[in-house]
Amino acid sequence: MKSLHLILSNKRYFSIVWVFSSLNIMIGTWVLYIPQVKEKLQLDDSQIGFALFCLALGLLFFIPVVPIVTKKIGLGRSTFFGICIFCIAFIGPLIAPTYETLCASLFLVGVFSGLTDIAMNTVVSEMEKTDGVNFMSAAHGFFSLGGAIGALVGSLLMGVLNSPFYHVLIMAILVILTNMLLFRKYFKIREVEEDFKEKGKLPIKLLKPLFILGFLAMVIMGNEGAIEHWSSIYLTEVVKVSSENLAGLGFTIFSIMMTIGRFFGDGISAKIGSAKVVIFGCALATVGYVFVLLNGLFFSLIGFGIIGLGLSVIIPELLRIAGTTKNIAASKSISFVSGVGFVGFLLGPVILGYISDSFSLKMSYVFLLSITLIATCIAVFKLKTK
Numbered sequence: 001m002k003s004l005h006l007i008l009s010n011k012r013y014f015s016i017v018w019v020f021s022s023l024n025i026m027i028g029t030w031v032l033y034i035p036q037v038k039e040k041l042q043l044d045d046s047q048i049g050f051a052l053f054c055l056a057l058g059l060l061f062f063i064p065v066v067p068i069v070t071k072k073i074g075l076g077r078s079t080f081f082g083i084c085i086f087c088i089a090f091i092g093p094l095i096a097p098t099y100e101t102l103c104a105s106l107f108l109v110g111v112f113s114g115l116t117d118i119a120m121n122t123v124v125s126e127m128e129k130t131d132g133v134n135f136m137s138a139a140h141g142f143f144s145l146g147g148a149i150g151a152l153v154g155s156l157l158m159g160v161l162n163s164p165f166y167h168v169l170i171m172a173i174l175v176i177l178t179n180m181l182l183f184r185k186y187f188k189i190r191e192v193e194e195d196f197k198e199k200g201k202l203p204i205k206l207l208k209p210l211f212i213l214g215f216l217a218m219v220i221m222g223n224e225g226a227i228e229h230w231s232s233i234y235l236t237e238v239v240k241v242s243s244e245n246l247a248g249l250g251f252t253i254f255s256i257m258m259t260i261g262r263f264f265g266d267g268i269s270a271k272i273g274s275a276k277v278v279i280f281g282c283a284l285a286t287v288g289y290v291f292v293l294l295n296g297l298f299f300s301l302i303g304f305g306i307i308g309l310g311l312s313v314i315i316p317e318l319l320r321i322a323g324t325t326k327n328i329a330a331s332k333s334i335s336f337v338s339g340v341g342f343v344g345f346l347l348g349p350v351i352l353g354y355i356s357d358s359f360s361l362k363m364s365y366v367f368l369l370s371i372t373l374i375a376t377c378i379a380v381f382k383l384k385t386k
Contacts, residue, residue, distance in 0.1 A: 003138035004263055013127065015185035017139045019083050019120045021146030022175045023113070026090045028150025028255065029171045031228060032248040033094055033164045035236045041099055045233075045361065049353015052229045054103040056346040058110020059117070066118045075123050076189040082116035083179055087172035094164040123186050137316055141262035144312070147228070147255035151248040159245050209325050210336050212382045213318050216278065217341030219375040220314045222348030223285065223307070223368060227254055229349040230356075230364070231304060234292075238362050239300050246297070253301050254308035261312025274317040275383040281317075282376035284310030289369035293362065315341060321383070 007013045038048045070078045089112050092105030124139050154167065161167045231250035235241045241249075269277050288310055291303030322337040355364040 003133075003135040003266070004141070006133060006135055007138055007142070011182070012185045013133070013135055015182035016079070016120060016123050016127065017135070017142040018182055019079055019116065019179065020139050020143040021149065022083050022179055023086065023116055023120075024143050024146030024255070025150035025153075025175055026087055026168075026171065027228070028147040028248075028251065029154045029168055030090055030093065031232055031251050032151060032154045032158060032244075033168075034229065035233050035244070035247060036164060037093065037096075037102065038233070041096075041102060043099060045353045045356035047099060047353075048233075049350045049357075051099070051103050051106055052353070053346065053350040055106040055110040055113070056225070056349075058107035059114035060110075060342075060346060061107075062111040062114040063118065066115055069115060070119055070122065074188065074190045075119050075126065076183070076187040078115060078119040079123055080179065080183040080187055082112055082119055084176050086112040086116050087175050091165065091168050091172065094168050123189055126189055127186075137262055137266055137313075140316070141259050144255050144258035144262060144308075148252050148259060151252035151255060155245050155248045155252065158248075210322060212378060213322050213337045214340035216282075216375050216379060217315060217318050217337050218344030219371050220282075220311055220318075220344070221341040222344035222351070223311055223372060225345040225348035226352045226364075226368060227251065227304070227307065230352050230361075234361055234365065235297070235300065238365075239295075239297050241297060249297075249301055250304040254304040257305045257308030258312045261309045262316075265313030265316065269313065269317060269320070274321050275379075277317045278314050278321075278383060279376065279379045281310045281312070281314040282372060282379050286310075286369065286372045286376055289365060289372060293365055293369065 007017050034048065034052075037043075043051070066078075073081075086109065089105070089109045092108060093102055096102035096105050121136075121139075124136050128134055128136065150171070154171070157167050157170070161170075228251060231254065232247040235250050236244075236247045241247055265277070285307045288303045288306030288308075291299045291306060294300070294303070318337055318341075352361075352364040352367070355367055
């Protein structure tokens with residue numbers, strides 16, 4: 001909680017973590033309207049799954065270009081311009097008249113999501129190095145908090161506003177205005193150039209110890225992406241909530257518990273160790289899926305909360321373990337694990353869409369339960385022998 005106090009007591013640090021929140025406020029708002037977009041364009045589950053994949057594809061496509069952009073105009077400028085354009089771009093999917101334009105607009109959202117995400121994380125990294133502080137984990141906690149804010153405020157506004165366009169426009173304006181009040185604290189930050197001596201490809205034999213960590217990261221990030229994009233549809237079509245306002249509650253509770261877990265995760269890890277945090281987190285998420293699959297809104301919401309708490313600190317702990325792997329540079333091991341995990345984040349929503357289309361949406365959540373249980377077993381038997 002020391003990092004949380006640091007952020008709340010210093011405008012310099014709060015200014016950049018608010019970008020984390022802003023990014024997920026817009027995503028949380030969009031998630032509420034996925035069922036409406038699906039119904040308006042008459043899409044099946046596999047089609048909406050591919051449309052969501054286009055967002056992730058845009059992010060993946062633009063990642064190699066981000067270092068060029070940030071080097072050219074600076075990290076701070078890239079972060080501010082990225083979040084502003086990202087907010088405006090999110091209007092597109094809600095007014096898309098056809099399936100093709102929906103996919104194209106989501107791809108564009110993904111492009112500016114990638115720019116903002118990488119730039120803001122690098123800004124935090126630079127602040128930590130220059131100021132001698134540590135608040136990266138808490139910054140990701142604010143990202144989760146942003147999702148909860150977007151979903152909660154959105155659920156309230158949906159009962160007042162009849163137009164998704166006006167809803168997202170209002171949220172975009174508010175997010176841009178708040179960032180305009182804060183951006184000067186990080187706007188001029190540039191990346192400190194270092195002379196890297198290590199070159200060449202990494203031998204496969206050195207990556208072997210990281211394969212287990214990579215698989216766990218892929219499963220966990222796949223779960224995160226799936227919950228974020230499919231929880232509203234699950235509550236609408238499987239649980240059959242009584243009103244559209246309730247459809248976003250699953251993601252709201254998931255995000256709140258994610259936030260709590262990330263704010264307290266560092267302290268727990270210091271007491272019991274990273275391996276146990278990963279094991280308990282996977283086990284907790286497995287139990288959460290059991291609750292989600294029970295009939296009734298009450299059990300499903302409890303389940304989403306348990307899943308959020310369980311998943312919250314697993315990725316930071318996996319990266320922490322990766323950074324201590326012998327005979328390999330921490331930067332390379334962390335990049336490998338996070339890269340494999342990102343593949344899971346890309347594929348998670350798509351796989352759920354195809355399973356739902358072939359069988360049922362409930363069966364897709366049975367699949368999530370199964371792979372999370374497998375991840376728990378692997379964590380129990382493999383992490384301690386790493």
